[in-house]
Amino acid sequence: MKTSIFTIILLLFTSALFATTKDDKKKDIPGSTSGAIEGVVYSLPQTGIRIHIKATRERFVNGPFCNYASKLLGIDNAPTTSSDRWNMDEMSLETFSQPDPDQVYKAQGQAAQLVSLTESGVLAGINADVNAQESKMETQSFLTKDLQNRVSFTDLSIWSFYSPTDSTKSYKMVSKNTDQKAAEAAETIFNLRNSRFALLTNADDEPLPDGKAFEVMRDELAKMEENYLALFIGKSSKQSYEFSFDYIPGEKTAKGEVFFRFSDDRGVLPKADLSGRPIVIEITKDDNLASKQNALSASANPEAGKSGLYYRMPGMSEIRIMDGSKQLAGARAPIAQFGTTAPVPENLLDGSYKLEFFPNTGAIKSITENK
Structure with missing residues (x-):
C-alpha cells in the first residue's frame, strides 16, 4: 500500500515537472506572442x-530651291540644311x-x-x-x-509640270527639271510683287475697293509671296x-x-x-x-x-x-x-x-x- 502511494506521488510530480518544462520551451519558440511588444x-x-x-x-x-536663291532672287546665304x-x-x-x-x-x-x-x-x-x-x-x-x-512645302506652281510638246520631242510630254521649276517660281514671286505694288500705288488708276477688301487683297498677295519665297529660303515650325x-x-x-x-x-x-x-x-x-x-x-x-x-x-x-x-x-x-x-x-x-x-x-x- 505504501509502495502504491509513493508511486502515485512520483508520477504526479513528474507530470508537473514535464508540463513546466514544456511551457518554458514554448516561451522560447520564435514568434510566440507571450510577452511580445506590438x-x-x-x-x-x-x-x-x-x-x-x-x-x-x-x-x-x-527650301527645295535653296541653291537657286542667290542666282534667281539675289538672296545670299540661304540655308541649305535642316536643323x-x-x-x-x-x-x-x-x-x-x-x-x-x-x-x-x-x-x-x-x-x-x-x-x-x-x-x-x-x-x-x-x-x-x-x-x-x-x-x-x-x-x-x-x-x-x-x-x-509639321513642316512641309505645298506645290504652289501655277505653271505646267511638263514642257510644251513639239515635233522635236516627238510630241511626248517631258517633265520639267528643277532648274525650270525654280525659274518659274522666281518669276511668280516677281509677278506677285508687281501686283502688290500696282495695288498699293493704284497704278491702273481705277477705284480701289473698300478698306476691308483692300486689306484682304493686300494680305493675300503678301502671303502668296511668302509661301513662294519659302521654296528658296526655307521655313520653320x-x-x-x-x-x-x-x-x-x-x-x-x-x-x-x-x-x-x-x-x-x-x-x-x-x-x-x-x-x-x-x-x-x-x-x-x-x-x-x-x-x-x-x-x-x-x-x-x-x-x-x-x-x-x-x-x-x-x-x-x-x-x-x-x-x-x-x-x-x-x-x-x-x-x-x-x-x-x-x-x-x-x-x-x-x-x-x-x-x-x-x-x-x-x-x-x-x-x-x-x-
Whole structure:
C-alpha cells in the first residue's frame, strides 16, 4: 500500500515537472506572442525637389530651291540644311515629400492606438482625425513629338509640270527639271510683287475697293509671296513641350549635382544622356538654424521616446538651378532632412491632446486639448 502511494506521488510530480518544462520551451519558440511588444510602424517624411520646364522646339527645313536663291532672287546665304533649335522658356520649382527610409519608427503602447498615417505611411496626427491628401503622381516624360511632318512645302506652281510638246520631242510630254521649276517660281514671286505694288500705288488708276477688301487683297498677295519665297529660303515650325525632373537631397549642402541635361539641338534630356550639357542644382543648408535646432531637440525627461513617437523640425535651404555660371531659377524652401528629429513629449500622449503634423515636412502643425 505504501509502495502504491509513493508511486502515485512520483508520477504526479513528474507530470508537473514535464508540463513546466514544456511551457518554458514554448516561451522560447520564435514568434510566440507571450510577452511580445506590438506597435504601429510609421515613417517621417523627407523632402524632394521637382522642377517643371517649358521648352520650345523650332524645326527648320531648307527650301527645295535653296541653291537657286542667290542666282534667281539675289538672296545670299540661304540655308541649305535642316536643323532643330531648342530653347527653355520657363522653369518653376516645387517640393514634394515621400517616406524617409532612414526615419522609420514603431509607436508602442497606448500611443500606437492614437496615431494617424497618410497613404504612404507617414505620421500625420496623434489622437486626431486627419484628412491627409496625397499629391498626385507626377510622370517624368522624355518623349518628343516628331516635327518632321509639321513642316512641309505645298506645290504652289501655277505653271505646267511638263514642257510644251513639239515635233522635236516627238510630241511626248517631258517633265520639267528643277532648274525650270525654280525659274518659274522666281518669276511668280516677281509677278506677285508687281501686283502688290500696282495695288498699293493704284497704278491702273481705277477705284480701289473698300478698306476691308483692300486689306484682304493686300494680305493675300503678301502671303502668296511668302509661301513662294519659302521654296528658296526655307521655313520653320514651333512646338512647345513640358518636362519634369525630381531630386532628393541628402542631409547636407549639395553643389554641382546634375539635375538634367540640355542640348541646343536635342532639347531637354535626362541626366544620363551625356550628349547635353549639365544643368546642376545647388542646395545650401542653413547651418545656423540647424545647430540651434540640434541644441534644443534633446529632452531632459528620462522617459522621452518611450512611446516611439518622433517628429521633425525641418531646416531651411536656398535652391539654385545653374547652367554653368548662369542662374536659371531659384527659391527658398524648408527641407525636412536638413533639420533634426525629436521625441514627442510623453505627457502629450495620454489621450488628452490632439496633435497634427505637416505631412510634407513632419513638423508639428497644431497641439490642442481633447475636450
